[in-house]
Amino acid sequence: MLSYRHAFHAGNHADVLKHMVLVDLIGYLEQKDKPFWYIDTHAGAGLYPLDTPTALKTGEFRDGIGRLWTEPGLPAPVQAYVDQVRKVNRSGRLLHYPGSPQFALQMLRPDDRLHLFDLHSTDSRLLQKQYDGERRVRALAGDGYAGLKALLPPQPRRALVLVDPSYEDRQDYRQVVDAVEDALRRFATGVYMVWYPLLVKRESVRLPMALAELRERDWLQVELRVKAPAEDGIGMHGSGLFVFNPPWTLPATLEAALPALVRLLGQDATASHLVRHTIA
Numbered sequence: 001m002l003s004y005r006h007a008f009h010a011g012n013h014a015d016v017l018k019h020m021v022l023v024d025l026i027g028y029l030e031q032k033d034k035p036f037w038y039i040d041t042h043a044g045a046g047l048y049p050l051d052t053p054t055a056l057k058t059g060e061f062r063d064g065i066g067r068l069w070t071e072p073g074l075p076a077p078v079q080a081y082v083d084q085v086r087k088v089n090r091s092g093r094l095l096h097y098p099g100s101p102q103f104a105l106q107m108l109r110p111d112d113r114l115h116l117f118d119l120h121s122t123d124s125r126l127l128q129k130q131y132d133g134e135r136r137v138r139a140l141a142g143d144g145y146a147g148l149k150a151l152l153p154p155q156p157r158r159a160l161v162l163v164d165p166s167y168e169d170r171q172d173y174r175q176v177v178d179a180v181e182d183a184l185r186r187f188a189t190g191v192y193m194v195w196y197p198l199l200v201k202r203e204s205v206r207l208p209m210a211l212a213e214l215r216e217r218d219w220l221q222v223e224l225r226v227k228a229p230a231e232d233g234i235g236m237h238g239s240g241l242f243v244f245n246p247p248w249t250l251p252a253t254l255e256a257a258l259p260a261l262v263r264l265l266g267q268d269a270t271a272s273h274l275v276r277h278t279i280a
Contacts, residue, residue: 006123006166010048011061011085011097013265014239016068017224018164018195019103020081020257021241021250025160025191026107027080028247035111036158038104039151041144041179042165043116045123046130047088048097061097063226067264069094077257100162101127101137108136115151117144145179152186159187164195173203177210184214184244191245198238200229211242220246220277222254227267240274251277 009015029036050061068074068082087106088096098106101116108114116131116139118124124141131137140147148161163179165172180192196207208221225238243250258273265271 006044006048006099008054008058009060010055010099011050011066012064013060013224013226013261014064014195014197014236015097016064016081016261016265017222017239018193018241019084019098019100020077020261021193021222021243021254022100022103022162023081023084023107024077024250024253025193025243025247026104028249029158029160029191030107030109032158034158035109035113035156036160037113037115037151037154037156038101038108039115039148039154039159039161040100040104041117041148041161041163043101043118043123043127043139043144044099044120045118045126046099046101046116046139048099049095050097051095061094063265063267065097066094071264075257075260077253078260100164101131101139104160105131105134105137110136112136114138115147116140117142117147119143145175148179148183149186152183152190154187154190157189159190161190161192162195163192167197167199167204170203173207173210176207177214180211180244181214189245192243194242196240196242197236198223198225198240199236200233208240208242215244217278217280218246219244220250220279221274222258222276223274224258224261224265225270225272225274226265228270246277246279248279251275251279 114137128139220243223240229237262271
């Protein structure tokens with residue numbers, strides 16, 4: 001039974017890191033004229049209002065996008081991300097937060113395509129309603145891992161894949177590794193971005209190591225820690241991304257942006273960042 005809904009967490013510090021990198025990856029892929037596919041295995045609802053009881057119950061966006069919204073002089077990669085959030089907030093007030101599919105749709109070109117999957121009955125229905133009639137989007141209520149397998153290799157031979165499960169089930173960790181391993185075998189040159197939470201549990205600590213074991217080179221790991229782990233071990237103290245086939249420019253982009261994110265999003269003196277890569 002799926003219980004996780006991203007509406008409670010939209011716009012938090014993890015979304016800031018994830019979507020800043022997503023915006024950068026899309027921008028890099030668009031430097032070539034050839035179209036590509038964006039594939040999202042756990043797409044969520046697509047767009048999230050921030051003035052609803054659901055979002056306000058946790059208010060996590062206040063310590064994420066809320067801290068950046070009026071901040072002057074942001075590093076260019078952070079500003080590019082904030083500019084995309086502004087596209088769904090034309091009044092200038094922070095009332096909505098775009099999910100990963102919305103970021104992609106706003107940036108993708110007429111010949112690019114989005115393939116979106118979500119298993120949650122409510123979010124998949126909202127996702128399909130959000131993009132009904134949009135010819136570039138194919139949104140399905142279904143298993144994103146199975147959908148990814150069916151789509152690879154993509155017809156245009158270019159793809160950006162986001163694997164972003166909730167990790168509410170311990171099996172998610174194993175499924176992520178298996179799905180990426182299979183995807184790399186089917187389409188070795190795709191760009192794959194895996195999001196993961198920073199938790200004290202063993203599975204969370206082990207996941208980036210397991211992903212690194214899939215390939216010796218051409219990967220990047222980035223983490224943003226916003227606070228120390230809780231003494232009771234409950235809750236997320238940061239998040240990370242593991243990217244296969246990242247742009248050669250991504251390490252420098254992250255090193256330019258992450259110190260500002262640590263300063264602006266950090267919740268205690270232990271806030272920090274990490275960047276590791278094997279890009280030739």
